[in-house]
Amino acid sequence: NAGVTQTPKFQVLKTGQSMTLQCAQDMNHNSMYWYRQDPGMGLRLIYYSASEGTTDKGEVPNGYNVSRLNKREFSLRLESAAPSQTSVYFCASSEGLKLQGRETQYFGPGTRLLVL
Amino acid sequence: AQTVTQSQPEMSVQEAETVTLSCTYDTSESNYYLFWYKQPPSRQMILVIRQEAYKQQNATENRFSVNFQKAAKSFSLKISDSQLGDTAMYFCAFRPKTGANNLFFGTGTRLTVIP
Numbered sequence: 001n002a003g004v005t006q007t008p009k010f011q012v013l014k015t016g017q018s019m020t021l022q023c024a025q026d027m028n029h030n031s032m033y034w035y036r037q038d039p040g041m042g043l044r045l046i047y048y049s050a051s052e053g054t055t056d057k058g059e060v061p062n063g064y065n066v067s068r069l070n071k072r073e074f075s076l077r078l079e080s081a082a083p084s085q086t087s088v089y090f091c092a093s094s095e096g097l098k099l100q101g102r103e104t105q106y107f108g109p110g111t112r113l114l115v116l
Numbered sequence: 117a118q119t120v121t122q123s124q125p126e127m128s129v130q131e132a133e134t135v136t137l138s139c140t141y142d143t144s145e146s147n148y149y150l151f152w153y154k155q156p157p158s159r160q161m162i163l164v165i166r167q168e169a170y171k172q173q174n175a176t177e178n179r180f181s182v183n184f185q186k187a188a189k190s191f192s193l194k195i196s197d198s199q200l201g202d203t204a205m206y207f208c209a210f211r212p213k214t215g216a217n218n219l220f221f222g223t224g225t226r227l228t229v230i231p
Contacts, residue, residue, distance in 0.1 A: 033218065041223055042207055042220075042222050042223050042224060043161075043207070043219070045218040045219070048218055058218055088159065092161070104151075104166065105163075106163075107160060107161035107162075108160075109158065109160050110159045
């Protein structure tokens with residue numbers, strides 16, 4: 001049982017390049033999330049998927065797109081990377097649905113992204 | 117809007133001693149959940165403890181306990197018998213019961229346990 005996995009662990013991009021961050025969970029969770037963590041700040045929600053087939057914007061969605069490929073996988077895409085997107089990105093999952101926010105979110109190990 | 121404030125950027129404690137990390141939050145919600153997460157140098161976010169706002173009893177998890185004061189909107193974490201492995205960033209987080217399913221995080225407190 002690997003929990004939440006993320007790839008890659010580290011990536012360097014040039015301004016304007018695109019890339020996709022991958023996330024997968026093997027806990028049969030319904031809900032998945034993407035956060036970013038900047039120095040001196042807590043994690044902020046980018047997008048989330050309450051259940052397979054649905055996605056919604058979080059606090060800081062601009063410059064990102066997401067795909068809930070299936071129940072296990074939730075990817076985050078940067079179409080045209082900017083230096084302001086230099087950050088550490090965390091994927092998380094939770095049981096979701098009936099538990100109405102009471103459930104625990106389990107986090108992946110993070111992806112460190114540097115945009116030059 | 118929900119905001120979470122951790123006013124102690126850094127703290128240190130001697131091994132085996134007790135330390136308390138502070139957290140306050142601002143919300144108009146009446147029902148919600150509060151969490152403390154630990155982020156060691158590996159960067160993985162690990163749940164430490166969870167409190168449901170409608171429960172008056174403070175949550176406890178082994179050496180970790182909270183002091184939840186709903187009227188004051190305060191949610192502090194007490195770590196007893198501190199161990200070297202407790203060295204990490206600690207984040208307080210808030211989640212409303214209704215609405216978007218996301219956590220609102222504070223800026224974190226870096227805790228160092230000194231041998």
